[in-house]
Amino acid sequence: MKFNSYLAETASPSPWRGQTSAPLLRDSFARTFNYLRLSITERCNFRCEYCLPHGYQATAEQAPELSRQEIQRLVRGFATLGLTKVRLTGGEPSLRKDLCAIIADIAAIPTVKVIALSTNGYRLSRDMQDWANAGLSAVNVSIDSLDPVRFAKMTGSDSLTQILKGVQQTVDAGLLQVKINAVLHANTDTSEILRFIEFVKRQPVTVRFIELMETGNSQQYFESNRQSSTRLVQYLLQNGWTQMVRANNAGPAIEFQHRDSVGRIGVIAPYASGFCDTCNRLRVSAQGRLHTCLFASNSHSLRELLQYDAQQAALQQRLDDLIARKTAGHELHEGNTGINNGFSRIGG
Numbered sequence: 001m002k003f004n005s006y007l008a009e010t011a012s013p014s015p016w017r018g019q020t021s022a023p024l025l026r027d028s029f030a031r032t033f034n035y036l037r038l039s040i041t042e043r044c045n046f047r048c049e050y051c052l053p054h055g056y057q058a059t060a061e062q063a064p065e066l067s068r069q070e071i072q073r074l075v076r077g078f079a080t081l082g083l084t085k086v087r088l089t090g091g092e093p094s095l096r097k098d099l100c101a102i103i104a105d106i107a108a109i110p111t112v113k114v115i116a117l118s119t120n121g122y123r124l125s126r127d128m129q130d131w132a133n134a135g136l137s138a139v140n141v142s143i144d145s146l147d148p149v150r151f152a153k154m155t156g157s158d159s160l161t162q163i164l165k166g167v168q169q170t171v172d173a174g175l176l177q178v179k180i181n182a183v184l185h186a187n188t189d190t191s192e193i194l195r196f197i198e199f200v201k202r203q204p205v206t207v208r209f210i211e212l213m214e215t216g217n218s219q220q221y222f223e224s225n226r227q228s229s230t231r232l233v234q235y236l237l238q239n240g241w242t243q244m245v246r247a248n249n250a251g252p253a254i255e256f257q258h259r260d261s262v263g264r265i266g267v268i269a270p271y272a273s274g275f276c277d278t279c280n281r282l283r284v285s286a287q288g289r290l291h292t293c294l295f296a297s298n299s300h301s302l303r304e305l306l307q308y309d310a311q312q313a314a315l316q317q318r319l320d321d322l323i324a325r326k327t328a329g330h331e332l333h334e335g336n337t338g339i340n341n342g343f344s345r346i347g348g
Helices: 003-010 068-079 099-107 124-134 148-155 160-173 190-202 219-225 230-238 309-324
Strands: 035-039 085-089 114-119 138-142 177-184 206-211 254-257 264-268 281-284 289-291
Touching: 035 068, 068 099, 068 309, 085 099, 099 114, 099 124, 124 138, 124 160, 138 160, 148 160, 160 177, 190 206, 190 264, 230 254, 230 264
Parallel strands: 035 085, 035 281, 085 114, 114 138, 138 177, 177 206, 206 264
Antiparallel strands: 254 264, 281 289
16 A cells, blocks of 8 residues: 555544534634644754754854743643643753753643653653653653664764663653654664564554655755655555554654554654645744744744733734644645754754
């Protein structure tokens, strides 16, 4: 089965369909948005070759990161419009010294049911207990290879053993749901896939392979390293893996399970037909700019409406107006990456 057809047949309905009261945040394509991906910093201590190959470099004109209070007002505004899930991203969000306080602030908002964190895992072993105590629900750890040499080459960091230790400790503690993200690229060969499959046999985690996506400054790297997920999906289906029914609040991954595995394998294929049809997520940058799509052609500042509690109504109205104008989908197939010049700026 071709993967495009596979996605079309298995796509879930709108995440809010069937509920007695629809949320207010809705676009012109009847999609509703309950999931916010919020970048809290552009800084990162890794040099992943597909994201920050030269490391993080601040610029003099760069606006400061959203403050803790601005973040609190932002999430409150979204929460009144149906938000139930927040993912804190970066950059590397654990570089924020006030991360636990930010998590606790969001956890205090009653309608937010899930708080997740995307991280490179460098501080997972040290901080996962504090994150969980603050109210974190889940953690996604970026591990592009289980081969130490290949991992170091891709990330510029010789820390795979430390990261895997943190994953193991987090799983053993049972405090947080754990997922692993791996970018699917030219070097992701059969041996790499089998390492991850063997890993999830004994670990109750989901490894999600994400197709490499082009950004404005990565055209050459993308063209040299892109690998479709079609072969991976075919391999899984031919080797006893079965597709799972997607949860109503799920992200974009299609997940597979196997009777001999306690963990799962997921696939995120942004170039597949129909990928954007069930979109339920929005993105805000570390400087408070709303991106209605990861590859939108523009962004919109919300920061001026995050200065006082009395601005909540104006913020909600602005969000409602902007989401109503959200486009049907990205234009990656036409080579249009919008204003996305790197995932560390928007949070991926």
